Amino acid sequence: MKKWSFIFFAAVVGLAVTTTGFAMGKLPDKKAIVLADFGTTYLSALKAITTIQNEVKKDFPNIEVRMAFTSNIIRNIWHKRRQDAAFMKEHGKNLKEFLSIKGPLATIADLQDEGYRTIIVQPCHIYSGEEYADLRSYVNGLNTIHTIKAKYMPFVKLAIGRPALGTYGPAHDYHEDMETAAKVLKDDVALAGKEKAALVYMGHGNEYYSTGIYAEFQQVLRKMYPGVKIFMGTVEGFPSLDDVLAGLKHAKIRKVVLKPFMVVAGDHANNDMAGDDNDSWKNQIKKLGIRVVPILHGLGENRAWARIYVRHIKDAAKDNGIELK
Amino acid sequence: MRTIHRTIGFLCLFLFLGVTAAGAVVIVDAGGKRVTVSPPYHRIISLYGAHTENLFSLGLNKEIIGVSRHEAYPPAATRKPVFSYHEDAERFIAARPDLVLVRPMITRGYPALMRKLRAAGITVVSLQPTSVDGMLTYWKTLGLLTGRGKAAARMIARFEAGIARIKKMVAGIPKDKRKRVYFEAIHSRMKTFAPNAIAMFALKTAGGINVAADAKAVRGTNIAEYGKERILSHADEIDVFLAQRGAMNRVTRRKILEEGGFKAIKAVREGRIYIIDEKIISRPTLRLVTGIYEIGRFLYPETFNDVSNLRAKKLLTRAQFAEMIVKVTGIPIKTPSYRHDILKRRKGSHCYGDYRDVDYTSEASAYIETAVARGLFRNAGGRRFFPLKPILRGDVAYGIFMKFDLPEARPVKISDIPEDDPLYPQAAAVAGLGIMKLNQGKFAPGRVVSGEAAYQALKRAVAVTERK
Numbered sequence: 001m002k003k004w005s006f007i008f009f010a011a012v013v014g015l016a017v018t019t020t021g022f023a024m025g026k027l028p029d030k031k032a033i034v035l036a037d038f039g040t041t042y043l044s045a046l047k048a049i050t051t052i053q054n055e056v057k058k059d060f061p062n063i064e065v066r067m068a069f070t071s072n073i074i075r076n077i078w079h080k081r082r083q084d085a086a087f088m089k090e091h092g093k094n095l096k097e098f099l100s101i102k103g104p105l106a107t108i109a110d111l112q113d114e115g116y117r118t119i120i121v122q123p124c125h126i127y128s129g130e131e132y133a134d135l136r137s138y139v140n141g142l143n144t145i146h147t148i149k150a151k152y153m154p155f156v157k158l159a160i161g162r163p164a165l166g167t168y169g170p171a172h173d174y175h176e177d178m179e180t181a182a183k184v185l186k187d188d189v190a191l192a193g194k195e196k197a198a199l200v201y202m203g204h205g206n207e208y209y210s211t212g213i214y215a216e217f218q219q220v221l222r223k224m225y226p227g228v229k230i231f232m233g234t235v236e237g238f239p240s241l242d243d244v245l246a247g248l249k250h251a252k253i254r255k256v257v258l259k260p261f262m263v264v265a266g267d268h269a270n271n272d273m274a275g276d277d278n279d280s281w282k283n284q285i286k287k288l289g290i291r292v293v294p295i296l297h298g299l300g301e302n303r304a305w306a307r308i309y310v311r312h313i314k315d316a317a318k319d320n321g322i323e324l325k
Numbered sequence: 326m327r328t329i330h331r332t333i334g335f336l337c338l339f340l341f342l343g344v345t346a347a348g349a350v351v352i353v354d355a356g357g358k359r360v361t362v363s364p365p366y367h368r369i370i371s372l373y374g375a376h377t378e379n380l381f382s383l384g385l386n387k388e389i390i391g392v393s394r395h396e397a398y399p400p401a402a403t404r405k406p407v408f409s410y411h412e413d414a415e416r417f418i419a420a421r422p423d424l425v426l427v428r429p430m431i432t433r434g435y436p437a438l439m440r441k442l443r444a445a446g447i448t449v450v451s452l453q454p455t456s457v458d459g460m461l462t463y464w465k466t467l468g469l470l471t472g473r474g475k476a477a478a479r480m481i482a483r484f485e486a487g488i489a490r491i492k493k494m495v496a497g498i499p500k501d502k503r504k505r506v507y508f509e510a511i512h513s514r515m516k517t518f519a520p521n522a523i524a525m526f527a528l529k530t531a532g533g534i535n536v537a538a539d540a541k542a543v544r545g546t547n548i549a550e551y552g553k554e555r556i557l558s559h560a561d562e563i564d565v566f567l568a569q570r571g572a573m574n575r576v577t578r579r580k581i582l583e584e585g586g587f588k589a590i591k592a593v594r595e596g597r598i599y600i601i602d603e604k605i606i607s608r609p610t611l612r613l614v615t616g617i618y619e620i621g622r623f624l625y626p627e628t629f630n631d632v633s634n635l636r637a638k639k640l641l642t643r644a645q646f647a648e649m650i651v652k653v654t655g656i657p658i659k660t661p662s663y664r665h666d667i668l669k670r671r672k673g674s675h676c677y678g679d680y681r682d683v684d685y686t687s688e689a690s691a692y693i694e695t696a697v698a699r700g701l702f703r704n705a706g707g708r709r710f711f712p713l714k715p716i717l718r719g720d721v722a723y724g725i726f727m728k729f730d731l732p733e734a735r736p737v738k739i740s741d742i743p744e745d746d747p748l749y750p751q752a753a754a755v756a757g758l759g760i761m762k763l764n765q766g767k768f769a770p771g772r773v774v775s776g777e778a779a780y781q782a783l784k785r786a787v788a789v790t791e792r793k
Contacts, residue, residue: 043583080513086553086586254750270579276656278700286727287700289747291754293730 028115029156031324032064033313036104036135037124039069040264041077043091046098048264048300052124055306056313060324064116067097068107070131075101105138108158117156118322122313124263124300125163127213128174129206132163161316164299164308165213172315174213178220180311184304188295189225192257195293198229200244201261202273202281205234214261215239229253232261233281235272241281248290255291258282263305265298352466354451356429362448365472366424370408370417375608376426376452377402379464382480382611382686383473390420395572397661398604398612399685400678410434414441424470428453453609455547457526460609480611487614488530491621494628495532504624506533507556507592509568512576512584515553518607522547524569527606527613531620536562547607557589565624566592571603599623602660612660615691619658626655638776643720644689644712646779647696650724653783659695680710701727703748719748719770721779722761725786726751732789734758740766760785 033056037049049067057065069075081087082099092099102110104121111119121139125132139160147153164181166174192199199221205211211234218232218239229251233244248256258281260269273281274294282292299305317324349363370391371377377392381399391408408417410431417425418441425442432439432451442449450470454463461481468477508528510516518524519542525535536559540549556563568576578598587593601623605616621629630652635645651658661677677694678685689712697705701724719742725731734757742749752768755761761768761782 042579044579081585084553084585086557086584088585090585090588276699278698283700283727287747289726289750291731291750 029118030064030114030116031118031322032066032111032116032120033060033324034066034068034104034107034111034119034121035124035309036068036070036121037263038131039071039074039078039101040266041074042266043095045264045266045298046095048298049124051303052263052300052306052309055303055310056122059310060313063324064111066107066111067101068104069101070103070135072103075103104135108138108142112154117154119155119157120159120161120313120316120320120322120324122161122309122316123163124309126203126261126263126299127163127165128167129163129209129211132167133209136160157320157322159316159320159322161309161312164305164312165217171319175220177308178213178217179224181305181308182217182220182224184302184308185221186225187302187304188257188259189221189228189230191295192228192230195255195257197255197257197291197293198231198248198251198253200231200233200248200256200258200281200285202258202268203232203234203261204268205237207236209237211237231256235268241284244281245284245288248285249288253290255293256285257293257295258285259295260298263298263300265296265301269296269298350469352450355453356432356451358432358451360448360450362424362450362470364470366448366470368420368422369424369426369471370420370422371426372408372410372431373426373428373453374398374402374604375610376428376467377405378608378610378612379467379480380426380471383464383468383471383476385471385473388471390422391417397677400661400676403676410438414438414445417442417447418445422447425449427451455523455545456521457523460523460613463609484611484614487611488617491530491614491617494621495530495625498532498625498628503532503534504564505536505559505562506565506567506624507536507559507563507590508533509566509574509576509581510548511574512568512580513574515551515556516543516548517551519543519547519549522549522607523609523613524603524606527617527620528567531617531624533565533567533620533624553586557586560589561591563590563592564597566590566598567620567623568598568600569603569606570600571607574603576600597623599657601657605658605660611686615658622652622655622658630655632776632780636776636780640773641716641776641779642713643702643710643716644683644693645776646716646721646724646774647702648689648692649776649779650701650728650783651692651695653780654728654787656695656699656728658691659698661694675706679708680712682709683712696724699728715773716779717770718761718768718772718774719752721774721782722752722755722768722770723748725755725760725782729786729790731755731758731786732792737763738766739763739768742768742770755782755786758785758789760789 035053035056040046053067078098078101108119123132123135139158142158145154162172166172166177189199203214214232214234218230221230231244231247233239233241258273260273262268274296282294285292349361351359351361354360367388368390369388371380371389372393374396377396378398380389381401386401389405392402392405394407394409396402425447427449429451439449452463452466454460464477464480468474506528508518508524510518517537517540520538528535537551540551542549566581568581570576578600581587581598582593592598601619605612618629632649632652635649638645675697683690683693693710693712696702703720703723731754734754737753737757739749739753742752748770752770756763756768
C-alpha cells in the first residue's frame with residue numbers, strides 16, 4: 001500500500017505541476033470539504049457515514065462536500081458494483097456517490113483539477129491514532145508544494161480538521177473535545193440507565209500507538225455520568241477486554257449495554273463484539289454471569305456525534321482563515 | 326521381472342498401468358503424467374490439506390514429515406513442520422522426503438520445483454479427484470503409496486456407511502417437500518459448482534435439489550459460471566441459499582442479505598441463508614460426510630436435528646448434552662479455521678481437537694468442539710473434556726445462559742450457590758424465567774440431568790427468547 005500511496009502522491013504532485021505549468025491567468029478558487037473515512041461495504045452500516053455527510057452538507061449548503069474512503073478493498077468493491085445491473089437498479093441512484101468513491105489523495109486531486117483550491121479535509125476518526133497520522137501526512141505532503149510563482153500554487157489552502165476526541169497541540173484543548181464528545185453520548189448512558197445496566201464501549205484502538213486516550217475518556221464519562229457505571233475497552237491496545245472484564249468483576253456488574261465506540265458498526269461490532277464465538281466480548285462478559293444487551297449501531301448514526309465533525313470543520317476553517325460560505 | 330497388474334476400482338484419474346521393477350508401480354497421476362512409484366513411502370511431505378487429512382485417516386502420523394502452510398486438521402497436523410511450494414527445492418531435499426504429494430495447481434504453477442525434487446530422487450505425485458468415484462480411487466491410491474491398502478478399504482467402508490445412513494434419513498422426506506437450493510461457490514463472481522462436483526454430490530445426497538443444474542464447469546474445474554441474472558431468474562424457486570466459505574469465498578450472511586437484487590430471492594427474503602466451510606463439502610476427505618449431514622441440518626432440521634434418542638437417556642453425558650444443545654438450537658457445526666487462526670489463540674485456551682479424552686474422528690467430537698467454540702461449557706479450557714461424565718444442572722444452566730440472550734427474569738434467591746460465583750446470576754436468570762425449577766430455594770447445581778429434562782429446559786429457553 002505504501003508503494004501505491006507514493007505513486008498516488010507522485011501523481012497528485014504531477015497533476016498539480018501540470019495544472020499550474022499550463023495555467024493561463026488566474027487560477028479559480030472554489031472551496032470544498034473532503035470527509036475521509038475508512039469506509040464500509042455494508043449498506044446497513046452506511047447510515048453512519050451518510051448521517052455525518054448530511055449534517056455537514058446542511059451546514060455548508062454552498063460548499064462542495066465529497067466523501068473519501070481510505071480502504072482500497074472497500075473502494076474496489078464499490079467500483080465493481082457499477083457493473084452489477086441488479087445492484088444499480090436497486091441502489092444506483094441513491095448511492096451514486098459511493099459507486100465512484102475514491103481515496104483522500106485522488107479526491108483532493110480531483111477537486112484541485114476542478115478548480116477547488118481551498119480544501120478542508122475532515123477525518124471521521126475517533127482519535128488521533130494511526131489513520132489520522134497517515135491522513136495528516138498526506139495533507140502535509142501536499143502542502144510542501146511550492147511553485148516558482150505564488151499565483152500557480154495548486155492550493156490556496158489545504159487544511160485538516162481534527163478527530164472527534166481532538167489531537168495534540170495547544171490550538172484546541174483535547175480535554176474540551178473529550179468533554180464535548182462525552183456530552184454527545186448522553187443517550188447511550190440513558191439507555192444503560194433505563195436497562196439498569198453498566199455501559200461498555202468497545203473501541204478499535206491501535207497496536208502501534210498509545211491508546212491511553214480511551215482510558216482517559218472513560219474517566220471523563222465516569223465524571224460526567226456518575227449514576228451509570230461506564231467501561232471503555234479496545235480491540236487493539238489498552239484498555240483491553242481483559243481490563244474491562246476485571247473492571248466489571250470489581251464493580252460486581254450484573255448487566256451491561258454493549259456498544260461499539262466506532263463510527264461504523266461493521267465487522268468488528270458484529271463479530272468481535274456481539275459475535276457467537278467463545279471469545280467475543282459478549283460471551284466473555286456473559287461468562288461472568290453478566291447479562292448483555294448488544295447495540296449494533298455506529299456512533300456516526302448519532303446526529304449529535306456527526307455534529308462534532310461539523311464543528312471541527314468550522315474550527316479548521318477559522319484557524320486557516322477560510323470563509324466557508 | 327515379476328509383472329503385477331493392479332487395477333484400482335473405477336477407472337478415473339489414477340490408472341495403474343503396471344510394474345516395472347520389484348514392487349514398483351506405474352501410475353497416471355491427476356496431471357496425466359506417468360509416474361513410477363515404489364511404495365510404501367515412509368517420509369512424506371503433503372502440500373495439500375486434503376492429502377494430509379487423508380494420510381492421517383489412513384493411520385499415518387510419524388510418516389508425515391511436512392504439511393502445507395494453513396493446515397489445521399486433524400489437530401496433529403498443526404504440530405508438523407510447514408513446507409511451501411514457494412520455497413526452494415533445497416529445503417525439501419534437506420528434509421529427506423521419499424514422497425511429495427501435490428495437486429495439479431502446484432505442478433502447473435511450479436514446474437521447476439517439481440523437476441528439482443524429481444532430480445533429487447524424490448517421488449512427486451499429483452492427485453486431486455473431482456468426483457466422488459474419483460475420490461474413492463484416490464484414497465486407494467494413497468493407501469497403495471503408503472502401504473495402507475486395508476486402511477483405505479476401511480475409509481471407503483466408513484464413508485459408504487455414513488452416506489447410507491444419510492440416504493436413509495433423506496428417504497423419509499416426501500419428494501414434494503424437498504428443498505430447492507442455490508449453492509454458491511464464489512460470491513463476488515456469482516459462481517456455483519459444476520453439476521458433477523463433489524459439493525453437488527453433497528447437496529444431492531442431503532436431499533437438496535440444485536436449481537443451477539444447467540451450469541457449465543469452467544475449464545474442467547469443479548466451479549461453474551452462473552451470473553446474477555441467472556440466479557435471479559430462479560428467484561422464486563430458491564428455498565435455501567447455501568454458500569461455501571473458504572479462502573476463495575470470504576462471504577458472510579450479511580453480504581448475501583445485502584447483495585443488490587437478492588431481495589427477490591425467496592430464500593433471502595425468508596432468511597434461509599446458510600454458510601458452510603468449503604473444507605467439509607469440497608474436499609475429498611472423510612469429513613465430507615460431516616458436510617453432507619450439515620447440509621441436511623440446514624435443509625431438513627426436523628429430521629437431521631432430531632434428538633429423540635438423547636431425550637430417552639436417563640442420565641445425559643456431557644458429550645450428549647453438547648450434541649443436544651447444538652441440534653436443538655441449530656448451531657452450525659464448528660470446523661477448525663486455518664493454522665494461523667488456531668495458533669494465535671491465547672495460550673492456555675482450548676484449541677480445536679486438543680482434548681486428550683475425545684477422539685477427534687468421532688461424531689461426538691464435532692458437537693463437543695462446536696459447543697465449546699460457542700462457550701457453552703464451563704471450565705472447558707483444559708486438555709480434558711470428560712465426555713462421559715454426566716452433565717449437571719449447573720452446566721445446563723450455564724449453557725443456556727451462554728447460548729441465549731435471555732430477557733429480564735423475576736428475581737429469585739438461591740441458597741445453594743455462593744453469591745459471588747458467576748453461576749449464581751446465571752442460574753438465577755434461568756430459574757427466574759422458569760426455564761429450570763428451584764426446589765425450596767435450592768438449585769442443586771451438582772445434580773445429574775435426564776435427557777428429557779435437559780431437552781425441556783432448552784425448549785423453554787427457545788420459547789422465552791422468541792417471546793422477547
